[in-house]
Amino acid sequence: MxxxxxxxxxxxxxxxxxxxxxxxxxxxxxxxxxxxxxxxTDPVSVGDIKITREQWDSQYHDQVRMMQNQYGAQVNQYLENADHVKALRLQILEDMIDNVSLNLQCYKQNIRIGDEQVKKAIRNERAFFKDGKFNNDLFLATVRNMGSSPDYYAHQLRTSLAAQTLAVPVVSANSIVYPYEVDALSKLFTEQRVTDIYTPDYAAIAKYVEVSDADAKKFYDEHHDSFMKQANVDFTYILLSLDKLKKEVPLDEAKIEEYYNINASDFTVPQKRECSQILIKSGTKDFEKKAAEALTELTSGKSFEEVGAKFSDDPNFAKEHGSLGLLEKGALSKELDIALFSIKNVGGYSKVVIDNYGAHILKLDGITESFIPKLADIKEEVKARYIDATAREIYANKSNTLTDVSYENPDSLEAASKAIGEPIEQSGVVSLGDKSLKWPLSTDEVQRLAFNEENRSSHINTNVVNIGNENCIVLNVSSYNDAQLQKFDDVKAKALELAKAKAIDDKAQTLLDGIKADVKAGKEVTLPKDVTVAKAVTVNRGDKAFSPYFVLNVFAIPNAENQSSISHDNGKLKLAVLKEVKQDESADAAQYAKIIRSQLVQFKQNKADSMLYLGAREISDISYNESAINVVIQQDKSEE
Incomplete structure (x- = not known):
């Protein structure tokens, strides 16, 4: 078997x-x-180096946090769009490929950064300074708060310095701005255009333009978007407001005194330093050399007033002796701030500090040491801080309770209202995009929450969302109505009005087209009765007499006499006929040149940076793992 x-x-x-x-x-x-x-699962390989999914995720979340810190809650609205998230994800991945490609080429070019270079860069980083010098404890704490370690931070810094060693000479060489470039752009920015401007009289045209019911119906049929009744919702909500809680905080003198005693250091008045300066402006010939001479004379014993009178470019030095007054840390630029708070003794001098303004020598005239004021002297400030701190603590507790109870009792807001002692309010009818509603119903946060498809159809409590940093809200949508086209009979008056406005605009266009054709043909223009002309009108860039759109079109006219453009200016069509191009003699050419030079340097640096990364990519072996990339993108979509 x-x-x-x-x-x-x-x-x-x-x-x-x-x-x-x-x-x-x-x-x-x-x-x-x-x-x-x-x-x-690695989305990209650059040579033998893998860019892992974890690294990509980390970079993405870091970027999102940075955007939220900079732009606030509006970033969340941006990230609700799956296409925006995908674009941001892919841009971050491309930036990572750029960096890895450049770092790889640095390694191949045998560019190495020594330990001492890394240590020096860390010690010179302003973020790790305390009392004017590097503080190791602050460095360690800052790195830990970044979610990193000193060794990893040093490794990343070493890589960055290597890339800078390769990039800086290339970028510097390619960011030189030549005088002819600045001159050409300055002339472009200070250009003026002399035009003849033809303006139809819309009020006069309106008197003889007529539209019938048939015209209104035709306009209605062709422009349904103008006659839609917006989607609307009706909901109940609970609003938790920090401002309201502040008004409800009971004032207890004993509690205020206790708060002061616990937080006394928070009321410290920082050390202030009184100082004077000798300034030799950067426009002065050999200004750095003169500053060095001035410092030599000061250290040899000559008085500050005598040396300042000889070298300072401050026109008020003789009267005010270069006094900058009483300053606390952070009141000056970084370089001057360090210099001032590095002077050890009253009467001492700083080293020469060079910046865009010129050369500075600071003298320390006096020190007002830091101190903690008595409670009686700052009673109102302490009271305000006590109220704020107490209200914030209550707000945090109530918002947590609101989140938990509204989730645990999803069918209504009654339990949540009782739990936090805040009333349930009725929204009334809220139309999509209606900004005329009372706050907070008009806010983007509330409208997104109310018109979210799941929230409007489930009739259960929504998530608790923040409105800024000091308010939060939860909704329960009771009814929803889709956007719908209104019947013609109901909007006939509006259709007649809009159809007539279009007919007037069309007539104005016809009149201006005729004038434009005559101008182009070199004929003498015979003005129609409903058109006026303003001769030789000078238009500047940024001219407030016209709409930005109209000015943009005027400067888009080809640079030749009798060339023209028809465009709207604040809702009415106008014809601009170019007669002359000239320069604005009243413009501050030097100021324009200074601004343009700095912007042109930045533009060229960015361009050189881009070309450097592009070159590194072209000679690197880059391999995309499309399936791994798509998995991440699809996961982002599913989380929306």
Whole structure:
């Protein structure tokens, strides 16, 4: 029988060999390789270097946090759009490829950064300064708060310095701005255009333009978007407001005194330093050399007033002796701030500080040490801070309770209202995009929440969302109506009004087209009765007499006499005919040149940066793992 043959075969040599081959393969490779295929989840490889999904996620979340810190809650609205998230994700990935490609080429060029260079860069980083010098404890705390470690931070800094070693000479060489470039752009910015401007009289045209019901119906049929009744909702809501809680905080003198005693250091008035300066402006010939001479004379014993009178470019030095007054840390630029708070003794001088304004020498005239004022002297400030701190603590507790209870009792807001002692309010009818509603119903946060498809159809409590940093809200949508086209009979008056406005605009266009054709043909223009002309009107860039759109079109006219453009100016069509192009003699050419030069340098630096990264990419072996990239993108969409 078959089973007997199988039993006999199980004792054969071939079976035993196969059995041990399988057992040994399990031992050496693990059973997981037989059950679960190994997936490649790294989205990109650059040469032998893998950009992992974890690294990509980390960079993405860092970027989102930075955007939220800079732009606030509106970033969340941006991230609700799956296409925006995808674009941001892919841009971050491309930036990572740029950096890895450049770092790889640095390594191939044998660019290495030594330990001392890394240490020096860390010690010179302003973020790690305390009392005017590097503070190791602050460095360690800052790095930990970044979610990093000192070794990893140093490694990243080493990589960055290597890239800078390669990039800085290239970028510097390619960001030189030549005088002819600045001159050409300055002339462009200070250009004026002299035009003849033809303006139809819309009021006069309106007197003889007529539209029928048929015209209104035709306009209605062609412009349904203008006659839609917006989608609307009706909901109940609970609003938790920090401002309201502040008004409800009971004032207890003992509590206020206790708050002051616990937080006394927060009321410290910082050290202030009184100082004077000798300023030699950057426009002065050999200003750095003169500053060095001035410092030499000061250190040799000459008085500050005598040296300042000789070297300072401050026109008020003789009267005010270069006094900058009483300053606390951070009141000056970074370089001057460090210089001032590095002077050890009253009457001492700083080293020469060079910046865009020129050369500075600071003298320390006096020190007002930091101190903690008495409670009686700052009673109102302490009271305000006590109220704020107490209200914020109550707000945090109530918002947590609101979140929990509204989730645990999803069918209504009654339980949540009782739990936090805040009333349930009725919204009334809220139309999509209606900004005339009372706050907070008009806010983007509330409208997004109310018109969210799941929220409007489920009739259960929404998530609690923040409105700024000091308010939060939860809704329960009771009814929703889709946007719908209003019947023609109901909007006939509006259709007649809009149809007539279009007919007037069309008539104005026809009149101006005729004038434009005559101008182009070189004919003498005969003005229609409903058109006026303003001759030789000078238009500047940024001219407030016209709409930005009209000015843009005027400066888009080809630079030749009698060239023209028809465009709207604050809702009415106008024809601009170019007569002359000239320069604004009243413009501050030097100021324009200074602004343009700095912007042009930045533009060229960015361009050189881009070309450097592009070059690094072209000579790097970049491999995209499309399936791994798509998995991340699809996961983002599913989380929306």
């Amino acid at each position: 078959l089973t007997d043959k199988l039993r006999d075969g199980a004792h054969g040599k071939v079976f035993k060999i196969l059995f041990w081959v399988i057992i040994l393969s399990f031992i050496f490779t693990g059973v997981g390789n037989y059950l679960i295929p190994k997936l490649d």
